[in-house]
Structure formats: structure tokens, C-alpha cells
Amino acid sequence: xxxxxxxxxxxxxxxxxxxxxxxxxxxxxxxxxxxxxxxxxxxxxxxxxxxxxxxxxxxxxxxxxxxxxxxxxxxxxxxxxxxxxxxxxxxxxxxxxxxxxxxxxxxxxxxxxxxxxxxxxxxxxxxxxxxxxxxxxxxxxxxxxxxxxxxxxxxxxxxx
Amino acid sequence: xxxxxxxxxxxxxxxxxxxxxxxxxxxxxxxxxxxxxxxxxxxxxxxxxxxxxxxxxxxxxxxxxxxxxxxxxxxxxxxxxxxxxxxxxxxxxxxxxxxxxxxxxxxxxxxxxxxxxxxxxxxxxxxxxxxxxxxxxxxxxxxxxxxxxxxxxxxxxxxxxxxxxxxxxxxxxxxxxxxxxxxxxxxxxxxxxxxxxxxxxxxxxxxxxxxxxxxxxxxxxxxxxxxxxxxxxxxxxxxxxxxxxxxxxxxxxxxxxxxxxxxxxxxxxxxxxxxxxxxxxxxxxxxxxxxxxxxxxxxxxxxxxxxxxxxxxxxxxxxxxxxxxxxxxxxxxxxxxxxxxxxxxxxxxxxxxxxxxxxxxxxxxxxxxxxxxxxxxxxxxxxxxxxxxxxxxxxxxxxxxxxxxxxxxxxxxxxxxxxxxxxxxxxxxxxxxxxxxxxxxxxxxxxxxxxxxxxxxxxxxxxxxxxxxxxxxxxxxxxxxxxxxxxxxxxxxxxxxxxxxxxxxxxxxxxxxxxxxxxxxxxxxxxxxxxxxxxxxxxxxxxxxxxxxxxxxxxxxxxxxxxxxxxxxxxxxxxxxxxxxxxxxxxxxxxxxxxxxxxxxxxxxxxxxxxxxxxxxxxxxxxxxxxxxxxxxxxxxxxxxxxxxxxxxxxxxxxxx
Numbered sequence: 015x016x017x018x019x020x021x022x023x024x025x026x027x028x029x030x031x032x033x034x035x036x037x038x039x040x041x042x043x044x045x046x047x048x049x050x051x052x053x054x055x056x057x058x059x060x061x062x063x064x065x066x067x068x069x070x071x072x073x074x075x076x077x078x079x080x081x082x083x084x085x086x087x088x089x090x091x092x093x094x095x096x097x098x099x100x101x102x103x104x105x106x107x108x109x110x111x112x113x114x115x116x117x118x119x120x121x122x123x124x125x126x127x128x129x130x131x132x133x134x135x136x137x138x139x140x141x142x143x144x145x146x147x148x149x150x151x152x153x154x155x156x157x158x159x160x161x162x163x164x165x166x167x168x169x170x171x172x173x174x
Numbered sequence: 175x176x177x178x179x180x181x182x183x184x185x186x187x188x189x190x191x192x193x194x195x196x197x198x199x200x201x202x203x204x205x206x207x208x209x210x211x212x213x214x215x216x217x218x219x220x221x222x223x224x225x226x227x228x229x230x231x232x233x234x235x236x237x238x239x240x241x242x243x244x245x246x247x248x249x250x251x252x253x254x255x256x257x258x259x260x261x262x263x264x265x266x267x268x269x270x271x272x273x274x275x276x277x278x279x280x281x282x283x284x285x286x287x288x289x290x291x292x293x294x295x296x297x298x299x300x301x302x303x304x305x306x307x308x309x310x311x312x313x314x315x316x317x318x319x320x321x322x323x324x325x326x327x328x329x330x331x332x333x334x335x336x337x338x339x340x341x342x343x344x345x346x347x348x349x350x351x352x353x354x355x356x357x358x359x360x361x362x363x364x365x366x367x368x369x370x371x372x373x374x375x376x377x378x379x380x381x382x383x384x385x386x387x388x389x390x391x392x393x394x395x396x397x398x399x400x401x402x403x404x405x406x407x408x409x410x411x412x413x414x415x416x417x418x419x420x421x422x423x424x425x426x427x428x429x430x431x432x433x434x435x436x437x438x439x440x441x442x443x444x445x446x447x448x449x450x451x452x453x454x455x456x457x458x459x460x461x462x463x464x465x466x467x468x469x470x471x472x473x474x475x476x477x478x479x480x481x482x483x484x485x486x487x488x489x490x491x492x493x494x495x496x497x498x499x500x501x502x503x504x505x506x507x508x509x510x511x512x513x514x515x516x517x518x519x520x521x522x523x524x525x526x527x528x529x530x531x532x533x534x535x536x537x538x539x540x541x542x543x544x545x546x547x548x549x550x551x552x553x554x555x556x557x558x559x560x561x562x563x564x565x566x567x568x569x570x571x572x573x574x575x576x577x578x579x580x581x582x583x584x585x586x587x588x589x590x591x592x593x594x595x596x597x598x599x600x601x602x603x604x605x606x607x608x609x610x611x612x613x614x615x616x617x618x619x620x621x622x623x624x625x626x627x628x629x630x631x632x633x634x635x636x637x638x639x640x641x642x643x644x645x646x647x648x649x650x651x652x653x654x655x656x657x658x659x660x661x662x663x664x665x666x667x668x669x670x671x672x673x674x675x676x677x678x679x680x681x682x683x684x685x686x687x688x689x690x691x692x693x694x695x696x697x698x699x700x701x702x703x704x705x706x707x708x709x710x711x712x713x714x715x716x717x718x719x720x721x722x723x724x725x726x727x728x729x730x731x732x733x734x735x736x737x738x739x740x741x742x743x744x745x746x747x748x749x750x751x752x753x754x755x756x757x758x759x760x761x762x763x764x765x766x767x768x769x770x771x772x773x774x775x776x777x778x779x780x781x782x783x784x785x786x787x788x789x790x791x792x793x794x795x796x797x798x799x800x801x802x803x804x805x806x807x808x809x810x811x812x813x814x815x816x817x818x819x820x821x822x823x824x825x826x827x828x829x830x831x
Binding site for chain 1: 408409411414415416417444512514515516517518522523526527529530533534537538541542545549552553555556557558559560561562563566567571693694695773782784
């Protein structure tokens with residue numbers, strides 16, 4: 015249901031963009047596909063990392079929206095014009111802003127995003143190791159004998 | 175009339191919950207048995223009232239009572255009966271009612287079946303459960319009343335969102351909610367233990383079945399949602415790392431961590447405070463999930479600002495329970511001293527590693543999900559975090575987890591020798607390496623994704639088999655096989671769930687590494703070839719469904735000249751909702767799916783057709799089903815049924831403790 019709500023929103027937005035058509039178009043259309051398979055492959059790779067701006071969390075490769083189609087065509091035009099993958103992405107980001115990237119750039123404050131996982135893992139491993147070390151050096155409960163509470167509980171059981 | 179009674183029952187349930195939240199808590203503190211005993215009947219009564227209220231709403235949907243705002247907005251007389259019923263929770267108000275219904279159901283189960291718990295713990299846990307219920311009853315009654323009437327009654331409704339008119343999606347929310355809300359039990363037990371100041375092996379044993387059940391429901395719910403996305407959205411993706419998906423995935427990861435760490439508490443009385451913390455966090459993530467989905471804050475900050483009432487309310491609930499729980503934890507956790515002693519190489523330490531990987535991977539998903547919000551709010555940088563980031567940041571954790579799991583699962587408790595554990599696993603390792611290597615040699619690309627995924631999946635499956643066999647002791651192979659059937663259900667559950675995890679990995683790896691795609695304008699009766707298959711678009715018809723119009727294609731699939739399937743992908747339009755949907759047609763096979771979707775009409779009677787060959791895809795859901803089955807097997811283990819280790823209820827006059 016949750017995906018449904020989200021897709022609903024995407025579809026409503028998409029529907030608003032598709033010119034007069036009630037039926038959904040399916041993402042990449044045959045007429046967009048480039049003749050050169052190598053270029054087309056690169057276009058697909060690039061489009062998977064670009065966001066459809068009027069959709070919710072869909073790449074332009076998956077989206078049915080007219081804007082996504084325009085962007086797919088734009089990407090292919092730049093590739094045919096001889097741009098490298100990086101140049102194409104920069105071209106799109108210049109026009110639509112960083113928001114268009116599904117894989118955020120590793121610059122500036124985004125370093126926090128990328129570092130969060132590895133740093134947390136190292137911290138957790140350190141803490142886990144320290145804990146395990148402590149447990150392996152602790153004296154076992156049997157050596158310590160019973161606590162007063164346990165002693166009381168034991169006698170309670172024995173009485174039963 | 176029934177509607178008003180339903181509304182009234184909801185208010186009564188809320189009042190009962192309020193009593194249940196306060197009286198038993200005071201009773202447990204003052205050791206007044208009478209006050210503590212209020213909890214059980216209150217939980218039962220609360221459930222019955224909520225059930226009546228839910229039944230009243232269902233009745234309104236089934237009889238298409240369009241005097242109800244909610245029914246008008248989400249139903250239609252022509253809609254099939256199944257979707258009239260599922261329409262009850264296919265909207266905000268109704269789904270929140272389902273949420274509290276399940277919450278009260280769990281509370282009632284604790285009251286009915288918790289007879290072997292010490293009265294103090296039971297009264298406190300039920301009181302906490304009651305306070306969660308109060309918060310959500312208030313949320314429904316004050317911000318999302320499902321029983322609101324229309325001023326003018328229309329002739330017919332506006333129909334349920336067509337995407338929700340589907341069997342998989344009809345069942346998806348109830349299962350997900352059973353999981354989310356099931357974690358509230360772990361939370362209630364954790365808070366009760368913190369108030370009581372004592373966590374022991376018995377506590378681990380009580381909390382584990384609830385966690386396990388919640389995890390099983392979450393697994394089923396998530397798998398259903400992902401399967402639905404696969405066949406419904408028209409290009410066969412199964413996971414999109416969307417905020418609402420992540421909202422259900424984070425509690426799943428933490429519940430998986432919790433049900434493993436609770437074993438350590440149960441068997442070895444270690445990891446106590448960590449397990450309590452996990453129980454608090456797992457439920458908090460359920461609340462965060464509810465907040466994300468219900469407030470719309472992640473979609474856009476502006477969507478939140480437009481209708482802040484509900485979002486702020488849930489945020490307050492979240493702050494109250496998470497904040498309260500963590501404060502209590504900070505104050506009392508030091509009282510929980512670990513007892514078990516174990517070596518650096520032991521089952522305990524392997525489970526610590528399991529918990530680290532699951533918890534940190536959950537943290538990574540969390541950071542990725544909220545980063546766009548954080549970045550916009552604090553750094554004024556509007557950006558997106560999508561699947562490419564999550565695939566890159568999350569996958570390594572699952573690879574590590576899969577790599578160590580078979581070894582960790584076989585390590586003995588307390589102190590282990592690594593070489594003795596690894597020795598019986600060597601054949602499994604060699605076989606898995608061979609499978610991975612074969613995949614590497616046979617594929618055309620240079621990608622490591624497929625071979626590594628295949629290796630890990632096979633390693634997990636074979637490892638689970640070796641683990642199970644190792645439990646049968648010594649002797650001839652036939653004898654040991656005979657003993658397999660008599661192993662405790664918990665052993666079977668563990669092996670089946672771990673193998674299921676491996677099978678899901680196989681499926682994910684197969685689909686992501688070796689999918690084939692073909693997009694073209696297909697002329698009628700002109701066959702074309704995709705991979706090993708010959709596809710022919712034979713006919714396109716207009717078909718009328720109960721509440722939709724469909725453009726349906728007949729597409730024949732042949733392999734080596736032999737027909738293997740006649741598929742009917744559709745494009746539907748639901749006139750009332752004014753919305754189109756695609757219905758992909760899939761030939762499900764064990765080793766691959768042929769997946770067809772039809773697009774727009776082209777000149778000369780041709781149609782756009784998308785063809786996908788998706789290797790091993792079904793294994794994703796087969797593995798999920800096995801994980802859920804493993805959980806169920808564990809739940810039926812004898813030690814939960816005989817309630818061993820439970821304390822006898824103290825005799826009258828003895829202070830309850």
C-alpha cells in the first residue's frame with residue numbers, strides 16, 4: 015500500500031506531464047534507442063543515476079513522465095555529440111541542480127553521508143571487540159558464588 | 175447507527191487503554207495485586223471494542239455506505255468484494271485503525287497467554303502497551319477519524335486507487351502492521367524490565383517469541399510488497415530504496431538483530447543492556463516508519479508543512495516513546511550486569527558481530543533516507559539519495575554477513591576452536607566456490623556481482639545443511655539422517671531461515687547481474703528473438719473488466735521452436751479513478767522469468783513491447799518464504815510451548831516480584 019501511495023503520486027505527476035494521453039508510456043521508448051549499442055549502453059548507465067524531477071524516487075530510466083523522456087533524449091543527444099559520461103552528467107546538473115543526481119556527489123557536506131557507514135562500523139567493531147575482551151577476562155559467575163538474592167531464591171526452590 | 179456505535183466503541187477502547195496504562199503501573203509499583211490485575215481484563219476489553227469499531231468500518235465498506243466520507247473517497251459499488259474489504263485499510267484513517275486493532279490484539283494475546291509471566295512484569299508490560307495504544311487512539315480520534323460523515327451523500331464512490339486493487343497489495347499492509355506492532359511487545363517488555371531493574375534468561379525467553387513473530391510478519395509483508403512491485407510496475411524492479419520501503423526495512427534489520435541478541439540473553443545472560451536498547455530502537459524505527467509514511471516529510475518538506483497536524487502528532491508520539499525509553503535506559507541500564515563469560519572466538523562473539531553488521535547496516539539505510547532532509551535543513555543543499563547510493567553503501571554489509579554466517583552459526587557457546595568448526599564446512603565452501611567460479615567463467619561481462627552473490631548464496635545454503643547435520647551427532651550416515659527428524663524445531667528453524675537468506679541472495683544476484691532486456695516496436699505476427707526465446711505478438715484485444723477497461727495482448731513465447739507460454743500483458747484504465755495501470759504478464763520458471771509488458775499502440779497496428787529475461791528472480795521470494803518458515807518453525811519449538819523456566823505464580827500474600 016505504501017508503495018502504492020507513492021506510485022500514485024508519481025503517476026499523477028506523470029499523468030499531468032504526458033500530453034493528453036491517458037495510457038502510460040513505458041519508460042524507455044523504442045524511438046529513443048540509439049543505433050550504436052555501445053552509446054545506448056552508456057546512455058542507460060547514465061540515466062539510471064539521474065532522477066526524474068517530477069516523480070518520486072524514480073530514475074529517468076524507469077519513469078513514464080514526459081520530462082523524464084526529454085531528459086533521456088537530452089542525454090542521448092549529448093552522447094551523440096561526443097560528450098564523455100562525466101560531461102553529460104555535468105551538463106544535466108548545470109541545468110537542473112544537484113537534486114537530479116540519485117548518487118549524491120562525494121564533495122563538501124556529503125562526505126558526512128559517505129563516511130557515516132564506515133566510521134560507524136569501525137566504532138561498533140571497536141566497541142564489540144572491547145566488550146568481548148571484557149567478557150573473556152571476567153570471572154565467571156560460578157567462581158563468584160551466589161548473590162544474596164540468588165541464595166534466597168535457591169532456598170525458596172529447595173523448600174518447594 | 176452501526177457507524178456511530180463503531181465510533182463510540184473506539185472512544186471506549188481509548189478510555190480503557192488509558193486505565194490500562196495507569197492503574198497496573200501504580201499497582202506494580204505499590205505491589206497492590208488488585209490494581210495489577212486490572213491489566214488483563216482491560217487488554218481484553220480494549221481489543222473487543224477496537225474489533226467492533228473495525229468491524230463497523232468494514233461493514234460500511236462492504237455495504238458501500240457512501241454517507242461515510244472515507245467510503246466515498248476509497249470505494250465504489252462495482253469494485254470486487256475483496257477490494258471493498260481491503261479498501262478499509264487502503265487509506266490513511268482506516269490503516270491507522272488497523273494499526274491499533276493489531277496493537278490491542280497483541281496486548282490481548284499477552285493478557286490471555288502470558289499466564290506464566292511474573293505478575294509484576296506482565297502488569298508493567300501491559301501498562302506500557304496500554305500507553306502506546308492511548309497515544310494512537312488519540313491520534314485517530316483527534317486527527318484521523320475514520321467515522322466522519324458526509325454532508326451530502328453521493329450516489330457512488332470515487333473508487334480505490336487502482337494500484338491497490340490487487341491481492342498482493344491487499345495483504346501487504348496487514349502483515350507489515352503485524353510486524354511493526356509486534357515490535358511494540360519487545361518494547362513493552364524492555365520498558366517493564368527496566369522499571370523492574372532485572373533482565374535475566376527468562377526475560378530473553380519471553381521476549382524472543384514476540385520478536386520472532388514480528389520479524390516473520392515483517393518478512394512476509396516486505397516480500398509481498400516487493401513481489402507486487404515486481405509484477406505491477408511494468409519493468410520488474412523488486413526493490414527501489416524508496417523512503418517508505420526503507421521505513422519497513424529498518425525495523426526488519428533491527429528485529430533480525432534483536433532476535434539473535436535475545437538468544438544470547440536467554441542462553442548466556444550476556445548482552446543484556448544492548449538487547450534492551452535494541453528492543454527500544456526496533457520499535458522506535460517502527461514509529462519512525464509510521465512517521466515517514468504518514469507525514470510525507472521525506473517526500474518533501476513542503477508536503478509536511480501543508481498538513482502538519484498529523485505529522486507533528488506522530489512526531490510527538492515518537493519523541494515521547496523513544497525519548498522516554500532511552501532516558502529510562504540511560505538511568506537503569508548500568509544495573510544490568512552481564513553474567514556469561516565467553517572467549518573472543520565463540521558463538522557469543524559471532525552473534526555480537528551479527529548484531530554489529532545488522533545494526534550498522536540499518537544505520538546506513540537510516541542516514542541515506544534522512545540525508546536529503548538533513549542536507550536541505552542544515553546545509554541548504556537540495557539533493558537526492560537514490561538506489562545507486564544504497565546499493566553501494568548497503569551491499570558490503572550483507573556480503574560480510576553472508577560470508578561469516580555459516581561459520582558463526584556453528585561455533586559452540588563459551589569458547590571455540592576455529593579450525594574444528596571450519597573443518598566440516600570445507601566441502602560446502604569448495605562447492606560454493608566452484609559454483610561462483612563457474613558463473614564467473616560462463617558470464618560474458620567482467621562484473622563480480624553475480625559470481626560473488628552466487629558463491630555467498632550457495633555457501634549459506636550448504637552451510638545451513640552442514641550445520642543441521644552436525645547436530646545429529648556421530649554414527650553412520652543413515653542413523654544420522656534418521657535423527658534429523660527428531661532435532662528440536664529451533665534447529666530446523668535456524669537452518670531453514672539461514673538457507674532462505676542464502677536463496678534470496680542467489681535471486682538478487684541472478685536478477686541484478688544477468689537480466690536481459692529488449693524494448694521494441696513489435697509488429698503483429700512478426701517473431702523476434704530475445705536471448706533463447708522467440709517472441710510473437712499475435713493479437714491485441716479490448717477487454718472489459720468489472721471496473722476497468724483493458725487492452726490485452728496475446729504474446730506467444732517459443733524456445734527451440736517449441737511453445738512454452740502464451741502470455742497476456744495488459745494495459746488497464748480505471749474510468750472512475752481516471753487512472754491507468756500496467757499489468758505485466760510473467761512466465762514464472764525456477765531458473766528464469768520471461769516478463770512481458772505492453773506499451774502504446776504504434777502506426778500500422780504495431781505495439782511497443784518490453785521483454786525481459788530475469789534469471790533466478792523467484793528465488794528472492796522463495797528465500798523470503800523460507801526465512802518466514804524458519805521463524806515459524808522456531809516459534810513452535812518445544813521450549814516455548816512447555817514454558818520451561820517460567821516461574822510459578824507466587825502464592826497469595828507473597829509480594830509479587
